[in-house]
Amino acid sequence: MSREPHGFGSNFKSSKSLVCAAVLSALVSQTAIAQEDEAKEEETSGIEQITVTAEKRTETLQEVSVSVSAFGEDDLVKGGITDVSRLELAVPGVNFAFAGNDAKFNVRGANSSNTFGDNSSIVGAFVDGVYKARASQQTRAFFDVRSVEFLRGPQGTLYGRNTFAGALNLYTNAPDFSEVSGGIDLSYQAFDRVRGEAFFNAPLSDKVAVRIATYFDKSDGYIENLAGPDVGAQDDKAVRISVAIEPTDDLEILLRYSRSEEDGNEAGLFGYTFLCRNETPDGLTDPFGSVRNCANPVRGSGGRGPAANGPGGDPYVISQDYVRPVNLKEDVFSAHINYEFENFSVKSITSYTDFFNDINFDFDFSPTPNSNGGFLEASKVFSQEIQFSSNYDTDLRWTVGAYYSDQEDQSSFSIYQQTARDDSTRATITNVLGTFTQLSGTDITSLDRNFGGFFADNAIIDTEYFGIFGQIEYSVSEDLRVIAGIRYNNESKELSCGGSNFTGDVNGDGNVDRVVNVRDGVAGSSPIILPGNSRDVFSFNCGASDAITSASIAAGNPSLIDPDYSNVTWRAGLEYDVAEDAMLYLSASTGYLSGSVNTTTVTDEQESQVIEAGFRTRFLDNTVQFNGAIHFTEYTNLLTQLQRIEGGQAVTFSQNGGDIDARGIELDAIWLVTEDFQITANMAYLDSEFGTFGQGNPYQLFNGQVRSFIDQNGERTPWSPELTIGASASYVIELGEGMGTLTPYLQFYYSDEYNTSNLLATDPSHQQDSFTKTDLRLIWNSVDEDYSVELFVENIEDEAVLARGNNNSDDVVQSGYLYPRNYGLRFKTRF
DSSP states (O other): OOOOOOOTTTTTHHHHHHHHHHHHHHHHHHHHHHHHHTTSOOOSSSSOOOEEOTTSSOEEGGGOOSOEEEEEHHHHHHTTOSSGGGGGGTSTTEEEEEETTEEEEEETTEEOOOOSTTOOOSEEEEETTEEEOSGGGTTSOOSSEEEEEEEESOOTTTTOTTOSSEEEEEEEOOOOSSOOEEEEEEEEETTTEEEEEEEEEEESSSSEEEEEEEEEEEOSOSBEETTSSOBSOOEEEEEEEEEEEOSSSSEEEEEEEEEEEEOSOOSOSSOSEEEOEEEOTTSOBOTTOSEEEOSOOSTTTTTOSOOTTSTTOOTTEEOOSOOOOOEEEEEEEEEEEEEEOSSEEEEEEEEEEEEEEEEEEETTOSSSSOEEEEEEEEEEEEEEEEEEEEOSOSSEEEEEEEEEEEEEEEEEEEEEESSOBOOSOOOEEEETTEEEEOOOOOOBSOSSOOOEEEEEEEEEEEEEEEEEEEEEEEESSSSEEEEEEEEEEEEEEEEEEEEETTOOSSSSSSOOOOSEEETTOSTTOOOSSOOSSGGGTEEEOTTOTTOBOHHHHHHHOTTSOOSEEEEEEEEEEEEEEEETTEEEEEEEEEEEEOOOBOSSOBOOOEEEEEEEEEEEEEETTTTEEEEEEEEEEEEEEEEEEEEEEETTEEEEEEEEEEEEEEEEEEEEEEEEOSSSEEEEEEEEEEEEEESSOEEEOOSSOBTTBOOSEEEOTTOBOTTOOSEEEEEEEEEOEEOOTTTOEEEEEEEEEEEOOEEOBSSOTTOGGGEEOOEEEEEEEEEEEOTTSSEEEEEEEEOTTOOOOBOOBEEOGGGOEEEOBOOOOEEEEEEEEEO
16 A cells, blocks of 8 residues: 555645634633633532543543543433443544444544454543453443543553543542441333442441442343344343551552453344345445345355344344353452652552453354354453652642553454355356355255364463653643653563464474364264353364464564564643633643554554644533533554455454544533523534555455455545534422422434444445434432432434444344333432
8 A cells, every 4th residue: 555645734624724713713702701700709609510530630620631521420320321332422522332242432533343352442441540451341340430531532641551542431439438328229121121239338447448339230132032042131240349448647548359240142242133235236245236135145044034224124133043141250459559748649559350251152143053153352460550649739740650561361263063054055156357156145954963164263462561651730820831741651462372273284394283172073073062152162272383472473474573562652732721710722642552463463553643722611600611622633553454264254354554534623511501400512523534544345346346455545434423412401390398309301412424344434234324312311309319210211212323343254244233222210229
């Protein structure tokens, strides 16, 4: 691919003037109002101040020059935010998708399409300051939550690795020394879903307090399965024990242990269903073909199983015989130590995480018993962070620190056939382009158990990371502040126990010592009981002579870099108070996403950089809050997803080679019309397109031609709607003496269309049309607010919104849909 020169300014000129004019107009008008209010007395009433730790110290939201959305407990309750999937409704510029139990955050044009193996999410997630390395960990821990912060844009200085496009901070409630207390939060929802939370808090002395929190979430599943158990069924449970120790006024120690388990039937692996695909009139797959084919194309499926978007198709109905519960377990130990010296404070965060996730799937998408498989990931992580921060009142504030982590990840992907199938019935077509096989579904030859078609891949990767960072804020005058930050990152990776039963003669000795061995013998073996998961079919021989390691990759591919990464990320900014409650800011910052290692390639790190101008204002006696930012973002050296065929299976892999330019406006506002009536609104406009970027064609043809490589330069990036709008309104109605309050709460969300494919961003089969979602809640609170009852309906329109899409073997178009309409009753009590 030829590389076109571009930078912050070259591709932004077309829309820059219009965008700047819009933001400057807003700034001028709001600044004028703020200046009128400057002489007024400071009001204690009005919109509640929200504190954040976005810059590693406690500040109010209005004091930070970072694009951050923050939500306290009340905000989370009113927004129905009980997991990360609903954050997109309230955070401008953020789009959410999922694959299996992986969270797929998409921010300002960057996406988390590939988070399997050694690939990380573009958003770094932190629970009580502890980094969550795997995307499947980002959906955990959402119970007994105190607050949530979502930072948009690279956070490479204070947060470091893998905060390429943003960071998610989730904080749980710490033990309270003031009194014994407890609470229960119980709801019954659609699909016989029962979700419950409970906590108990007790001060054991004036120096020690303990808090125990637990939750469960169980449902029948929102995806009806005509050939087996329903899918999308929760069976989650967790407990967290926190102990706070304050031996002196200056020393705080907080110890936490949490255990999470998940045993439900997940909604697929790369997607739980298949979609209709486009073909040419002679039956060859082509994303822009004129014929729509809704039959199941997978070998061994017999062409059966409903396409989610076929004639009469239901996006929440499947027919699959192989459904196995996910096996997920996570244990997290952490110790937080804070000590206040006379002129500075010290914070230490030590953690250890043991995570295991085994998820299985029916790879023929049909009621026919043939192709089964799964994905396993295991992660053990030790981390240590130490921070030193100034705590005195001078013109100079500073934070410095260091972070270390040692992480061992195992990931394996495997498929096998439990019956023999007929692969001889597919027709071939010869035309001027060549000879092609029509990819239509074939049947199995019998129902007898007959193992074969083995495919497996495995890798263990050790990652050691070290970073040192510092940030200063200097007040040049009473109204003007300068911010500068820098971070040095060093990350080394080592791969071992890598390979598959299709590795071949890697060491050249004429033998094939398979790294992955079939436990149940050769093809045709007939175990009495079908294995419960792919781990019962395959075992990993890490001592095999052809086991792939980092050294063998480098020896076989001298052009590959040594997987040792070092870089420097930075931030620079200005803050200016134009009035008492109005701040303008300008900042530039960088971030990076770790390079990845797999059994065939080593990739370079991906980089991001952003210039951002924003404002934070409050006016009209603290009853209106209006914040916004304009950003110019560039992502470079991005991974592109390609596919190769191994053992008859389409295997997705990554390589560097692309850029994205994104620019946009993000606005959010709160208006406290009266003490009882509040309106909120947010909006994001995004213009995001590929620069130098190419993708592989996952189909046989492309616009009637044989094309394996598609140039995406100038095309819109996936998961990047041009316009999203969110709004809410609530009104507290006093019911009379002793009767409490009744609060109707309305929430609305609109999104423009966008593409959801992780392989081909222009694929019409993966296109999501524009949509709206509306929620309605009716909340009764007792006078003392110790009891509340809530009736709610979410997604009243019952919009079926596509999640992350994929293309698999036989050119099957694989995808899933976000949660449909939900409704229920929620009861809360506190004592």
